[in-house]
Amino acid sequence: MTSYSSSPSPSLSFLICTTCGTQYPTTDRTSLTTCFICDDPRQYVPSVPGGRPTFTTLEALQRDPSVKNEFHPLSLPSCGNDDRFVSVVTTPKFGIGQRAVLVRTTTGSGKRVNILWDCLSYIDDETIETLRRRWGGLHAVVISHPHYYSSHLEWADRFDCPVYLAAEDERWLARRDDGKQVFLREVETSIVVDGENTGVKVIKLGGHFPGSLVLLYDGRLLTADTVMMTPSGRSNWTVDALGRPRERPKGVNTFSFMWSIPNMIPLSADELVRMWQIIKDYDYKSAHGPFLGWDIEGEDLKARMLESMQIQVRAMGYAQHPFLQLSL
Template structure:
């Protein structure tokens, strides 16, 4: 498999263009103030060294049959999931996990041709060229974040797509949105699935927003019956592990990016971070106002939004 013996950071899962036998002094992703180096110091591995120690799992969404979560056990790196989205125009993989093996390749191929890989931000670039090579699929990332790429593509890899416009249509019904915040080019992905006779008898399917870490689902957002005023559902962070929130201007920028899109569910970076409610877009705006208010900015522009 492509990149089998290349260096991989155990903390974040990023793959580098050098052999694991000649490790770097540090990982530029983990040395960035948004991330961290563990107390034990920098630790490296490779895909080859991971064989036999990890496996990937997948599960169909309980509500949307055209959506699958894919994750690694035991947990590796940050522990995020990838999400496979199935459409009649081809399939899209949203975000990546580091570990890739033949059973995972076989499963994804069994669901139909993979048209595109779209990655929300640099923490999930991981082994992106290994995935791209395995599926002969281009990788879509924000041009604003290319400084964080740690592998250079070769002739073996499909050309990567660097997104420069506020929105990019990946396939009919699937749109990448540059929202910024966590990283300058942080993306979310909007999906408005088509009604299809073979899925739910052709009934209407909910539009969805895949939010990764651009919009962070919090525990109080998972239950919403009879919640008192001021209960937040989401937070907006520059650094999640180091708990550094975004300022009001960046929070407002995220809202402006998604404001014109309708959706009735959000799907976060980790398995189980799924908020399914008709007013979820309203909950995002309310959560933005709650955060900005507690940051001490009562007159911020976000309060003019309805």
């Protein structure tokens, strides 16, 4: 079999934005003078003189011996390793630096089905071989929002699998392939592979982007940027300075809800209310954000989701908003 790195495919030379990792269907550097993803107010321009965008290619990245993808099984205090959820990260950090998560499911018939949550720009022979040999490849890719569209068609082509995207965010695609891209139009979508339900639910919350998604499987909520873990949310509040049990301080949030994360623009109160009306119908015991180590667990996470939304609404000056009266 011809290796990926030696493949004559022109996509290896397609330009990739070094700031956000979006791959464009062109090799002509004179025709691509800016990145429309980075020009959007939700993203940001590179910190170089004049904000000049820069581009690379998969071909160039694959030639760099320091660049690789690493695999990290989920590890939580309550259960140790849960290798049904495996973070995939590119090192050294490239673009935004997000993780993709390999979700290893089992259908009712016992078939193992692998779904990649979010995507990375970098893919090479070693990544492909590891996923195929160790876990049986990929059967589907689901991407939370346009900032992580990256080079998803490279992954779809190599694993011959569909990519699920929110229909509301179709305008943010730099590359298109009607045979691979599946646009989700419902609030909830159950991922089905070869006629079998995988148990994976994709939920459209919106907010950050109109179609921003989260993924729920076996009580674990994968949120990407749709729901962000705060530093206080990721902190350990279980013991005090003397090692005695303690409770989380009152009024400390767990999550934040942002229209723009890097530019620190929050979502409106009305948008949070709309998102809550969707997410309140689901139960989860852990939540997992866009970066390695951004994992929170607890039986009270739904209550903390509501509490965090209410803290944000109150902090924006809506002290009398009816939403503040809600409780579980």
